[in-house]
Amino acid sequence: MAFLRLLVLLMLVFCLLSTHQDPDAPIGNLRMEPESGWLSWDLHGNVSEITCYVNSKREKQKAQNNRYCAVQSIPCSVTNYTVSVNQGPPLSTFSTWILYPEPEGTPKAAANLTCWIHDVHFLTCRWARGRAAPPDVRYRLYLENPLSHQMWECVHVEADPRGTQFQCRFDISALSDKLGPLARFLVNGSTSSGSRIPCSELISQLSPMEILTAPNITNSWCNQSYAIMRWTVQSNFNFHFKYEVQIQKGEDQAYSQEVERNSLWLYNPGTYTVKIRAKDASFNLPWGDWSAPQRFVCDGEKGTVLPAWLTSLLIALGMLLALGLVLLLCRRFSVRQRLLPPIPHLKDPISDNLQNERMMAWDPEQESREECPVAEVQVLGET
CATH class of the missing domain: 2.60.40.10 (Immunoglobulins)
Incomplete structure (x- = not known):
């Protein structure tokens, strides 16, 4: 039984290797270009469509002009990148893949990467040199917003006298409005001869990373x-x-x-x-x-004597209470006017004064139930 399982595994590996190294494949030289963030290849012949997959088809996108796929943030962990080519009928679909970064035999990347925010406006990261990294390794630290993919480099990397511990500090006072709730910290490196060192990364929310200052x-x-x-x-x-x-x-x-x-x-x-x-x-x-x-x-x-801020607060509360009382009285007076409107007073046409309640106006042309004789009075002069 164990022999059969081993045989099946070897057959699968052989099929993958043969597909990966097919000399008549429509694409070849599949590679990752970290500077541009492109997964690119060499195209041989005409194809109808090329699709890129990350980590066994968890993420996919169509290739740009059938020449490359853009990878926004290249992870530092070993990742499978698969490219599938649709050659159209009657040919079948072809696929090939790479692992990037390549698995390390000996660890050269920065180790124990930790970051924290302190003193309100500063962010510090610290890491150790990889166990197999050469003595002339030079590390670089980057801060990235994973949503906007903006990236900033920390320019002053410091090392201890033995060259085993490193740290760098950001002044993020000008970056607080450009950073989101999530941040990616990336450390990569190179040697004096130009050899690349694999990267290390840390992805974390910023709020729990902060050491609050004293109130x-x-x-x-x-x-x-x-x-x-x-x-x-x-x-x-x-x-x-x-x-x-x-x-x-x-x-x-x-x-x-x-x-x-x-x-x-x-x-x-x-x-x-x-x-x-x-x-x-x-x-x-x-x-x-x-x-x-x-x-x-x-x-x-x-x-x-009360302090100025407390005095101002009490004065403001007193003014608000007084204003509320005035509005309440005005509202009660308005309601009373609507429910019990006053009887309008008549005006004396001769003296131009308001009449008392016992006077009434009448119109001699209007018919009345009582027939009263009316005589005209002529005023000749004042005595």
Whole structure:
């Protein structure tokens, strides 16, 4: 049984090799051009259509002018690239393949590639020299946006005196709007003679890679009854935080509490010392650095005057309440006017004054139910 399995395996390998090296094949010299990102070949004769597949037909695309297929991001791991040629009837379909990069007999690529974001605007990557890499190897580090395929090179690669550990730092303050949530870190290399060194890569989300800086207390106020403080955390990739506040009142033992807002109220604070640290609320990651301890003395006399930001907030709330009260009164008056409209007053045509409620207007030409004699009065003059 084992012999039959071995025989079938050898037959399959023989068929693949014969297909791969067929001298009458419609295409030959299948190769990867890493500089341009093209999977290209030499075309022999006329074909109707050529299709490229990556890793056993998981991804496919039609060839450009039957000459090449564009590979946007060439992975550093060994990948199967297959090209299928439709020669049209009555000929059958032909296919050939390559592995790129070729499997290493001895590891020369950079090892233990790790990257992290720190101090808000800096991204540092560190790696070790491959075990079989030559002593004159020169590594290069690239940062790539996998969605837009934009790539930036880290220009200052540093090495330790023995040439075994390397690191490079990006200033990403100008790249934060060009980077997406996902990033690809690529390390490739070469020797002084021009020999290429296989690449290493790391693909990761940027938000969990960040080591958050310590929070900065921006506002604080206190008296003997209570204390108020607010703080901020700077980040280009994280926006939802959780905080741990450590408080020590006087000589008492320090205690900690977790909060989800960037503010805290303390009652009967007295003299206290506080420090704060933060972490992202979306990922289960370690806490960031503690802020420097800050000491506050709340003796009552200092706290008699509210801080400017709290005073402005209270004034704004008072104005909003006053405006709401005015609108409520106006609305109630308007509703009353609609439900109980006032009776209009008549105007005295002689004195040009408003009539009282006992006067009424009448028209001598209009018929009335009561027949009253009407006499004309002529005014000769004033006495």
